[in-house]
Amino acid sequence: MRRAEFAQSSAHAVELLSHAAVHHLAGVTEAGEPVLKTVHGVVVDGWLCFHAAPAGEKTSLLRRPVVVGVEEVVAQVPSYFTDPERACPATTLYRAAQTHGVLEPIDEPTHKARVLQALMEKLQPEGGHRPLTAEDPLYAPAVRGLLIAGLRLDHVTRKDKLAQNKRPAEVLRLVEALWRRGAPGDARAIGFVLAANVQTPTPSFLAAPSGFALHPHPGHGWAEQVVELLRGTYWNDVFTDDDVRRAHEGSAAWVGATDREGRLVASARAVSDGGKHAWVYDVVVAPELRGRGLGRALCGLLLDHPAVRRCRRVWLGTRDAQRLYASFGFVPRSALPPRPYATTEMVLLRGPVG
Ligand SMILES: CC(C)(COP(=O)(O)OP(=O)(O)OC[C@H]1O[C@@H](n2cnc3c(N)ncnc32)[C@H](O)[C@@H]1OP(=O)(O)O)[C@@H](O)C(=O)NCCC(=O)NCCS
Structure with missing residues (x-):
């Protein structure tokens, strides 16, 4: 991948990681036990961070290599879009991103509070609470007691499956078939597929x-x-x-x-x-x-x-x-x-x- 393409793909990956509602965190404990957890992640200062109970299973992954992944199904593509008999062309279009790194504990109270406030802004954007700060006595015990951990977004990869492997005429047929089907999400999927395949001729409906x-x-x-x-x-x-x-x-x-x-x-x-x-x-x-x-x-x-x-x-x-x-x-x-x-x-x- 060329440098500019990588930079763009890395920015897209961070965008997907930032907006995902939940993140899957996977790693292996020191005892060799595989762990897979779902966390509410938030991107703060170039780190993907989340909170957890200080005695929970996630602590066994601290200072160990982990991978965090997110994905979003864009559309299920049935086989009969391309073949009236053969099941093999059935596929799923999706957008996905991963990041690898070492899971670090975040101990500094101001930093911890910033992560918690960012989580509130993401999950409760309408507000309705006192802003979270480390000094506020309302929050100080919670800030002290919670485990906040994160990994630096140094190694992010994005994998979108949006028919990029198909020829322009095939992408056109796919987009037309999605439009005809018109299931919930198909109009949005068409936007993603066309953006990922800029050589596609304009479909007649557009x-x-x-x-x-x-x-x-x-x-x-x-x-x-x-x-x-x-x-x-x-x-x-x-x-x-x-x-x-x-x-x-x-x-x-x-x-x-x-x-x-x-x-x-x-x-x-x-x-x-x-x-x-x-x-x-x-x-x-x-x-x-x-x-x-x-x-x-x-x-x-x-x-x-x-x-x-x-x-x-x-x-x-x-x-x-x-x-x-x-x-x-x-x-x-x-x-x-x-x-x-x-x-x-x-x-x-x-x-x-x-
Ligand atoms: C109405 C509007 C959406 C049309 O968009 P447009 O891009 O100018 O229209 P088009 O160039 O595609 O022309 C379409 C046809 O509508 C006609 N038309 C457009 N606006 C018209 C108007 N206000 N009165 C009568 N005919 C009109 C055009 O003459 C043309 O007819 P033709 O092909 O027979 O010559 C646009 O003029 C607009 O935004 N108007 C202000 C907002 C408005 O009134 N919206 C409609 C609310 S129901």
């Missing part, structure tokens, strides 16, 4: 106007960017930035377009019950980029998203973009034949009327 890329799943930092994109839109006048952010994060489908710099320039989302109804909301294109086909491409992707595609009815409201939606087959509700019964649309308002 065809975008030149200079832009369509994404079937939200990427890093989209929550902040979409709030800016939607600022001032007429239908969001009664909602706060936080409402808008949470609405996007809670949507069954959220698609977007980025420019060459990776900036989110168009976004659309839908909530869905997966069978009967889906509702399209917050379709927006950056003002300076309107009229180039981004809105149309994005709507096409959203309507084809598995969470929306399988719904019998897709709803939306618009003040002036009727022509855009009519081109996909939307009709005004008033154009439908009346139902044999009358219903009253009702709403429970929490916040200002709008």
